[in-house]
Amino acid sequence: MKQDINRWWTVAGGAMCLSVGAGVISAFMFGTFIKAIAAENGWSRAQVSLGLTIFEFAMGPGTIVLGSLIDRWGVRRPTLFFLAIFALSIALVGVIPVSLPLFCLVFVMVGFFAPGSNALPYAKVVCARFDRRRGLALGLTVGGTAIGAMLMPQYAGFLLRHFGWRTGYLGVAAMMAAISIPALYLLVRMPPGTDEAIARRTRQSADKLPSLWTIFRHDRTFRLLGISIFCMSGVLLALLSQLVPMMTDRGETVRAAASMLSIAGLSSAVGRLFAGYLMDRVHAPYVAAMSFTLTLCGVLILAAGATGSAAMVAAALIGVSIGAEADIITFIVSRYFDLRLFGRVCGSMWACWGWGAGIMIFLSGLCYDLLHSYHAALWVFAALVLLSVVSICRLGPYVYPEQHHPRDSADRTQAGNGTAAARAKPETTAG
Numbered sequence: 001m002k003q004d005i006n007r008w009w010t011v012a013g014g015a016m017c018l019s020v021g022a023g024v025i026s027a028f029m030f031g032t033f034i035k036a037i038a039a040e041n042g043w044s045r046a047q048v049s050l051g052l053t054i055f056e057f058a059m060g061p062g063t064i065v066l067g068s069l070i071d072r073w074g075v076r077r078p079t080l081f082f083l084a085i086f087a088l089s090i091a092l093v094g095v096i097p098v099s100l101p102l103f104c105l106v107f108v109m110v111g112f113f114a115p116g117s118n119a120l121p122y123a124k125v126v127c128a129r130f131d132r133r134r135g136l137a138l139g140l141t142v143g144g145t146a147i148g149a150m151l152m153p154q155y156a157g158f159l160l161r162h163f164g165w166r167t168g169y170l171g172v173a174a175m176m177a178a179i180s181i182p183a184l185y186l187l188v189r190m191p192p193g194t195d196e197a198i199a200r201r202t203r204q205s206a207d208k209l210p211s212l213w214t215i216f217r218h219d220r221t222f223r224l225l226g227i228s229i230f231c232m233s234g235v236l237l238a239l240l241s242q243l244v245p246m247m248t249d250r251g252e253t254v255r256a257a258a259s260m261l262s263i264a265g266l267s268s269a270v271g272r273l274f275a276g277y278l279m280d281r282v283h284a285p286y287v288a289a290m291s292f293t294l295t296l297c298g299v300l301i302l303a304a305g306a307t308g309s310a311a312m313v314a315a316a317l318i319g320v321s322i323g324a325e326a327d328i329i330t331f332i333v334s335r336y337f338d339l340r341l342f343g344r345v346c347g348s349m350w351a352c353w354g355w356g357a358g359i360m361i362f363l364s365g366l367c368y369d370l371l372h373s374y375h376a377a378l379w380v381f382a383a384l385v386l387l388s389v390v391s392i393c394r395l396g397p398y399v400y401p402e403q404h405h406p407r408d409s410a411d412r413t414q415a416g417n418g419t420a421a422a423r424a425k426p427e428t429t430a431g
Helices: 007-019 022-041 045-073 076-093 100-117 119-129 134-163 165-187 194-204 212-218 220-249 254-279 284-303 308-336 339-371 375-393 408-415 418-423
Strands: none
Touching: 007 022, 007 119, 007 134, 007 165, 022 045, 022 100, 022 134, 022 165, 022 220, 022 254, 045 076, 045 100, 045 119, 045 220, 045 339, 076 100, 076 165, 100 119, 100 339, 119 134, 119 308, 119 339, 134 165, 134 254, 134 308, 212 220, 212 339, 220 254, 220 284, 220 308, 220 339, 220 375, 254 284, 254 308, 284 308, 284 375, 308 339, 339 375
């Protein structure tokens, strides 16, 4: 048996991967390049945004496929393959000729393989290693996205100013591959034997486990969580992708608008850590509702026509949920569903996340093209956030609550058997 590593190194490795993951690239890089791509290619904002819409839609089935592969074959091999193709597809965006159909086709590839850089695989490892401090561990892992959110707009802006958007895509692809692939290979590991045990039990009990369609029809929690995530992702990703053009339309400079994205990224770091800390102590749906309510306040401030410092406050309020939603998906799935179903259920939630984002990104760009303003879209966003809050608050008590062990050594003892590993209730190795 291979020597195990300290479980906190797994948290660090997951954070490194997510710092250059699909969430950062789609939300904090794409918006920086929208105007440049539109100007060079002679496209409208809605046409350019169509690429990101396709990206989000393609990420849905890609997430479900990756989740199923992880459930059957473990985390590392499927995720490494997805990461490598994702980096290659990002680079392709920078070298293809000017063609809207080809642009959209490449984004199908980008989106389908993007889940390898989303929270799904890393969250499964963290949930297998942590029980008592699961919320904090997830918060720190997904906190890597916040680091990327603070740095990516500046990095993308630097590449755009000095080299253009095409080299910008190549530079982002190179950085993503150089950081995420080594981090996954060296640091992100399931507890010894756990990956194999879960995969083996999943294959052996495949006929006994419910299908996604069965879960959708009979599990109220699945539907409510899906509605909430669909609405919130649509609002968050649409706002982030359109924030720079929205604020420059209101008279802000590109540098000031990009700084608002960085503020949202900094706020997301606080949101992730705070949400993770609270979910270990407070019922997670209530933590989610508090986070989403702060986002609602930010949306209302923008809808009122905010600029300057008021817009920066709005960006900070919106940023709180950018981090929290990933923690919320993974934590809630781990407390309401068997770990043998984690990949496919969590993958389905990320599919809802991608489809919600894809629809709202396109519609927000279309709203601008038709009305020459984002005002109507912002009020629709406010209603969607409110629906998300109501849906998440209707979730019931945990099905798989935290197990209160007297000390960590007891956690390690229980972690050795396959049943505990399959149910994701142990805290497996000492920190």
